[in-house]
Amino acid sequence: MPFVSIRLAGSATKDQKSALVADVTRSLVERLGKNPAAVQIVIEEVNTENYGAGGQLIADRDAPMPREDAHAEPSQ
Amino acid sequence: MPFVSIRLAGSATKDQKSALVADVTRSLVERLGKNPAAVQIVIEEVNTENYGAGGQLIADRDAPMPREDAHAEPSQ
Amino acid sequence: MPFVSIRLAGSATKDQKSALVADVTRSLVERLGKNPAAVQIVIEEVNTENYGAGGQLIADRDAPMPREDAHAEPSQ
Amino acid sequence: MPFVSIRLAGSATKDQKSALVADVTRSLVERLGKNPAAVQIVIEEVNTENYGAGGQLIADRDAPMPREDAHAEPSQ
Amino acid sequence: MPFVSIRLAGSATKDQKSALVADVTRSLVERLGKNPAAVQIVIEEVNTENYGAGGQLIADRDAPMPREDAHAEPSQ
């Protein structure tokens, strides 16, 4: 009867999602003796503009930082 | 003060979602005496490529299986 | 295949939870044509010290307020 | 290690989401002594057709109501 | 950066939870290339009186049913 929710920053391919569902279901069956037919799993692919970590959006964290040691003045 | 999250595999029409919200709110009011104004409900329509059940994606489970014993060539 | 999570402030009796599960399942079957066997519902009874609404904990909101200007005895 | 999920009815700008992530992370650091690097926050911008409050969809609640005091017959 | 929530009907031993966390983390690393240090997993052991499936509480479903066709009076 387990229900699993997986939130990812960014997207995944269908093959990746399929493998993830198979792996997690197998673990619940082998480790806890759950009935595989009763395992439900939802994968949420969260836009990096909607996922924060360490106090900032991942979209910003992954962005190229302005280089402070640049010779020219930064345009912004 | 209840908060309800409903995850569906696939989509629903606006009328279906409206009826679901009305039904669930009414149940919380009648069964538990909750204030209807305080009931919040979110319906998530999950792509069948993102919903696993029984160890596989629902998108794969619902797909027509290749028929191994077919005499004729598959049309696709 | 729906999964429903219901968070309540405070507790509910087993009969109330049973009725809620029956009602919500019936709605998903009648409104959206879902298979009742596939409906999973989790009810979380949240301590009012862990549930905030309107900017404060419900445990504090429901508490009798000290009446600073009270001349007479409170009737309750 | 905190994980925070925020569900909003409607959308938010990137700047609003960025500010929200910064604020919530700071609160967890200052109030509970959490390590900011370990704070994860997901913001879900829920379509108002998928968010119910007070027994109806917000999309319907926000719709212009027929005005009962109108002199002319309402068109609907 | 993935966050995983696992809801189980009933309880699990610490060893089972430890194995589940290791398995799910490994799958996210191997299948999706995620950084294991960033994977957070919460396991909720839900009382069977709070978990509904197939329209009834699991606590009731698992209970011995009164046998209607029994010749003798049921002892309970």
Added chain:
Amino acid sequence: MPFVSIRLAGSATKDQKSALVADVTRSLVERLGKNPAAVQIVIEEVNTENYGAGGQLIADRDAPMPREDAHAEPSQ
């Protein structure tokens, strides 16, 4: 109308939870213009045996490790 779920590893005092609710509500009001009366927040204090990070339970990560080679002085 926002709903916020906060999962913490370990517990928090009532004062900490009260401050967290006030902070998060204020941020939603100031940053996004939400109505404070409509903000609902649930704080889940998760046992460290039920919270995994970096592939292991936090309960195990925080525990003093048995020193297998404890004859010599630890290098650190």
